[in-house]
Amino acid sequence: MSQALRGVFGAADHQIPAISRVVRQPGFIRSTLLFIAAAALIVASIFFPYWHMRLNAPQFPQGLDLTVYIDHMEGDISTIDGLNHYIGMKPLGGAAQLERLLAPFALGAIVLMILATAFIHRKWFAPLVLPAIFLPLVFLGDMYYWLHSYGQGLDPRAALSSSVKPFTPALLGHGDIGQFSTDATVRVGFWMASVASILILLGLHERRKARQAALREAAAEA
Amino acid sequence: MKRQIIMLGIALAMPITTSACSRGDVDTSGEAKPAQEDQAAPSGGEATSAQSPDEIAKARNLSPADVSAALKTYMPSGRHDEYVQFASSGHGGQVLAIGLPSMRLLKMIATFSPEPWQGYGYGAKSTMDTLNGGNAGDKELRWADDHHPALSETAGDYDGQFLFIGDKANARVAVIDLRDFETKQIVKNPISNIDHGGMFVTPDTEWVVEGGQYAMPLGGGYAPMEDYKEKYRGHITFWKFDRAAGRIDMAKSFAMEVPPYWQDLCDSGKKGSTGWVFCNSINTELATGKADKDGVNFESGVSQNDMDFLHVVNLKKAEELVAAGKTTEINGFNVLPLDTAAAEGALYFIPEPKSPHGADVTPGGEYIVVGGKLDQNATVYSFQKIQDAIAAGGLDKDDYGVPIIPFDKAMEAQVQLGLGPLHTQFDDKGFAYTSLFLDSAVAKWSLGGDYRKDGLEPWKLVTKTPVQYNIGHLATAEGDTVSPDGHYLVAMNKWAIDRFQNVGPLVPQNFQLLDLDQPEPDKMPVIYDAPIGVGEPHYAQIIKADKLKGWEKYPEIGWDTDKMAKDPDAPLTGTERVERDGNKVTIYMTAIRSHFTPERIEVNVGDEVTLKITNVEQTYDATHGFAVPIYNLNLSLEPGETQTVEFTADRAGVYPFYCTEFCSALHLEMVGYLLVKDTPAAQ
Missing domain, CATH: 2.130.10.10 (YVTN repeat-like/Quinoprotein amine dehydrogenase)
Structure with missing residues (x-):
């Protein structure tokens, strides 16, 4: 595979002798495997929840659940919406619509960029993995944005607007609002994306070492 | 004088206390006893501050067989029967x-007789149809x-x-x-x-x-x-x-x-x-x-x-x-x-x-x-x-x-x-x-x-x-x-x-x-x-x-409980409306904590009103009632249920309709007004 790619991309490269040494380095092969593993983890994470909030109140003995995936939400959404309307919070379905719509395409693009980096040994391909590295942070940042936006954007005419003032629900950990206590945690999908970030960082490190080793080899032969 | 009254009170209390004690006979046979000959039935024992099982049994006059029976039948809060x-x-x-x-x-x-809590026989069409199905010709049977x-x-x-x-x-x-x-x-x-x-x-x-x-x-x-x-x-x-x-x-x-x-x-x-x-x-x-x-x-x-x-x-x-x-x-x-x-x-x-x-x-x-x-x-x-x-x-x-x-x-x-x-x-x-x-x-x-x-x-x-x-x-x-x-x-x-x-x-x-x-x-x-x-x-x-595999809520919002399927004409959130055709008025209403939509309905006296209402809740136990005073209407709408009511608005006036099933902190606010204008309906 790397031979073929080298054939396509490597023909006009003036560093071909050194780069052909790069792909032979064990470190390069390790880095490629790390990138592939990271890409696989990100693809798999689509099917696992990224974030979860449990809401507890006396009259909900089983608790209420809100589970966020990268492209959709699950759980007691209609019940939570029904309760939220008392404090003037907008229905959850309106949140992050664009993100959820684009998420499959964005993840697809991220994965393609990782794979490109995995198989192509050009140095300038390395920045293509940056979106994948920052995916978990971007997810949390976007969650915070929407929690803040929803919590602060309460309808002032709502029934309980005098007793529940605008607030920002806790992104992680424990929160209290009215008779509800909330516990928010990141879930398996988020951890998969986070592990993918670490694998990519390790892959970049391996690749850097492979390039240096190849250059040293070439210099020694010259 | 005051002391005398107190003394009299003590004197009266004595025999009562004594007789209560003397009834403390203990039954260890394990079998319920037939009626006692004395007029007063045996007391179940008085309230006691005792805490240990032995003390409680003693204070309440419970035999070992009584205690066994209690332990065999008592169901702690939250546990379900077998x-x-x-x-x-x-x-x-x-x-x-x-x-x-x-x-x-x-x-x-509710089976053969109207029962208001379940909204059975007080306007909800499916229940009226069921009850009328049991009529004997022109004889309306209601017991x-x-x-x-x-x-x-x-x-x-x-x-x-x-x-x-x-x-x-x-x-x-x-x-x-x-x-x-x-x-x-x-x-x-x-x-x-x-x-x-x-x-x-x-x-x-x-x-x-x-x-x-x-x-x-x-x-x-x-x-x-x-x-x-x-x-x-x-x-x-x-x-x-x-x-x-x-x-x-x-x-x-x-x-x-x-x-x-x-x-x-x-x-x-x-x-x-x-x-x-x-x-x-x-x-x-x-x-x-x-x-x-x-x-x-x-x-x-x-x-x-x-x-x-x-x-x-x-x-x-x-x-x-x-x-x-x-x-x-x-x-x-x-x-x-x-x-x-x-x-x-x-x-x-x-x-x-x-x-x-x-x-x-x-x-x-x-x-x-x-x-x-x-x-x-x-x-x-x-x-x-x-x-x-x-x-x-x-x-x-x-x-x-x-x-x-x-x-x-x-x-x-x-x-x-x-x-x-x-x-x-x-x-x-x-x-x-x-x-x-x-x-x-x-x-x-x-x-x-x-x-x-x-x-x-x-x-x-x-x-x-x-x-x-x-x-x-x-x-x-x-x-x-x-x-x-x-x-x-x-x-x-x-x-x-x-x-x-x-x-x-x-x-x-x-x-x-x-x-x-x-x-x-x-x-x-x-x-x-x-x-x-x-x-x-x-x-x-x-x-x-x-x-028993009873439902906690109806499978889909807008459920017809007679056909046991979703009613394609059920009002849903966003489709609430009032349609008027001559003197026929059709209202599509939803109920959710703690409001009806629409909550103000104006009709003319003589209008033939059809009201379809859906409880769009999906929460277990979030039932709403729908009652119209004087018109003898009361529905029970379990989560997801749609019901239809037909009535002629034959009495002008103002009728606040409201939720009869205590649903939320703002249950009292779950109300609307049926306004029957005394201008005759258009023909």
């Missing part, structure tokens, strides 16, 4: 669901004397899907769907005004059996009582149940015409006796009552013969005769004529002693047990012996041409139990339990044949437990199925007398729970008394609770 008992409520006209062993009333299922509930069965075991209940007073059958515990259908028997022996299902619920009782001319016409023998008839009606539709199919149902012997209680054969049905009868005397001062009244006239007839119906044969078109139609209903049934081998009689009651088939289908109200025995018939006698042929016939199987050719055993044996149920260890009305007791006795592998003497009384008082039916856990569970028995006592706090001269019935899990086989103590203050229950069935 069994659910479905009991008729007699002329209460509804069905009771009671948890066992706690005996807590879970629900009174019932419901007697015998029957859970649907698969292979002879309760499957927890449907419940049938018969109305003795008007010869009707109701079908309750146990997904939402709502009555879906009431059918009126077109050929009879009254019945008794229903309902009993066949082992796969293809048929729901209804035995008639007081004979009359079939079809409801008039005939003088002098023509009793020729023109009055009994019936056993077989209702065809369409399980997929969840409804009785009247067109495929039929009745068997039988002699005017007052058929009483029936049971279906099981396993080897599947395809046969057995009903006892009580008036082979053909008594017609006391017409003048020299006549004989019914209570004597019906009790003259030492033997009446157990009716043995070959249902398979009857089905074949019906399929072959050998029926006549009465009021559009298929009736298999008596002479055909008798001649073709679909009906046989066996003598049964004396003032018989009940016909209960053993779990394996081998035996039929019949009680005798004025007998001391339970009489056991063998299905195999009945078959042999039929095969042998040469049977005598009664006046109506029905073959009679001789008593001694069919009888397997007679078990002397005591006075007034009525109804029998079974456990998983080869014992039968029979209620004894006159003895006010439950008798436990051993079955024989294959049931007796423990070396005990077969067909023999084991023990009796007194019950309070005048027991009618009894029920053991799944005790009339092919696999009874044992564990619990409920005695359904007609009288309670001194068992409970007086609530006036109309006294609640007493359901007593008996413990069948005692280590000694001759003990079955009463462990709980439950007053039933909502009617006079007759029969009950007890099903393992985990067989």
Whole structure:
């Protein structure tokens, strides 16, 4: 595979002798495997929840659940919406619509960029993995944005607007609002994306070492 | 002066305290005691601050047996009962669901009578249609004397899907769907005004059996009582149940015409006796009552013969005769004529002693047990012996041409139990339990044949437990199925007398729970008394609770509870609207905590209003009511349910409609206004 790619991309490269040494380095092969593993983890994470909030109140003995995936939400959404309307919070379905719509395409693009980096040994391909590295942070940042936006954007005419003032629900950990206590945690999908970030960082490190080793080899032969 | 009053107070208090203490007799027998002779019923003990079990028992006068009973029946908060008992409520006209062993009333299922909490019969169209389905022509029937509930069965075991209940007073059958515990259908028997022996299902619920009782001319016409023998008839009606539709199919149902012997209680054969049905009868005397001062009244006239007839119906044969078109139609209903049934081998009689009651088939289908109200025995018939006698042929016939199987050719055993044996149920260890009305007791006795592998003497009384008082039916856990569970028995006592706090001269019935899990086989103590203050229950069935798969909410928002499917025209969030066509106004409304949409409705006096309303909630227990004052409307909308109400706005005025089911902190704010303007409607 790397031979073929080298054939396509490597023909006009003036560093071909050194780069052909790069792909032979064990470190390069390790880095490629790390990138592939990271890409696989990100693809798999689509099917696992990224974030979860449990809401507890006396009259909900089983608790209420809100589970966020990268492209959709699950759980007691209609019940939570029904309760939220008392404090003037907008229905959850309106949140992050664009993100959820684009998420499959964005993840697809991220994965393609990782794979490109995995198989192509050009140095300038390395920045293509940056979106994948920052995916978990971007997810949390976007969650915070929407929690803040929803919590602060309460309808002032709502029934309980005098007793529940605008607030920002806790992104992680424990929160209290009215008779509800909330516990928010990141879930398996988020951890998969986070592990993918670490694998990519390790892959970049391996690749850097492979390039240096190849250059040293070439210099020694010259 | 003041001191004197205090002294007087102490003097008065002394005897009361003393007498309270002197009643602290302790019962260690484990059996409930009969009524005490002194007027004051024993106190349950006073409130106590004691905390340790021993101290509490002492302070409340509880014997060790009382404490055991309490521990066997107490259900801590949040725990669910192991069994659910479905009991008729007699002329209460509804069905009771009671948890066992706690005996807590879970629900009174609205069945034959309007019931406002469930929004049954106060405007909701599906419930009005159900109730009107049970009308007798132009007679609007709104009460019932419901007697015998029957859970649907698969292979002879309760499957927890449907419940049938018969109305003795008007010869009707109701079908309750146990997904939402709502009555879906009431059918009126077109050929009879009254019945008794229903309902009993066949082992796969293809048929729901209804035995008639007081004979009359079939079809409801008039005939003088002098023509009793020729023109009055009994019936056993077989209702065809369409399980997929969840409804009785009247067109495929039929009745068997039988002699005017007052058929009483029936049971279906099981396993080897599947395809046969057995009903006892009580008036082979053909008594017609006391017409003048020299006549004989019914209570004597019906009790003259030492033997009446157990009716043995070959249902398979009857089905074949019906399929072959050998029926006549009465009021559009298929009736298999008596002479055909008798001649073709679909009906046989066996003598049964004396003032018989009940016909209960053993779990394996081998035996039929019949009680005798004025007998001391339970009489056991063998299905195999009945078959042999039929095969042998040469049977005598009664006046109506029905073959009679001789008593001694069919009888397997007679078990002397005591006075007034009525109804029998079974456990998983080869014992039968029979209620004894006159003895006010439950008798436990051993079955024989294959049931007796423990070396005990077969067909023999084991023990009796007194019950309070005048027991009618009894029920053991799944005790009339092919696999009874044992564990619990409920005695359904007609009288309670001194068992409970007086609530006036109309006294609640007493359901007593008996413990069948005692280590000694001759003990079955009463462990709980439950007053039933909502009617006079007759029969009950007890099903393992985990067989019931009731819904927590309707499967889809906009659910039509009659069709049990989503209503494509149901109002949903965002589609609320008011449509007007001349004087016809259609309102599409939703309900959700804590508002209706729309919440202001203006119509003109005389408008014909159709209101469709959906509870769009998806939260378990988030039910909303919808009540309109003066217009006599009240709905119960469970989460997801859509209901339709039709009424003419014939009285001008302002009618605040509101949610009648306390739904939320802002429940009082869940209100709207129906404004009926006194300008006449556009034509």
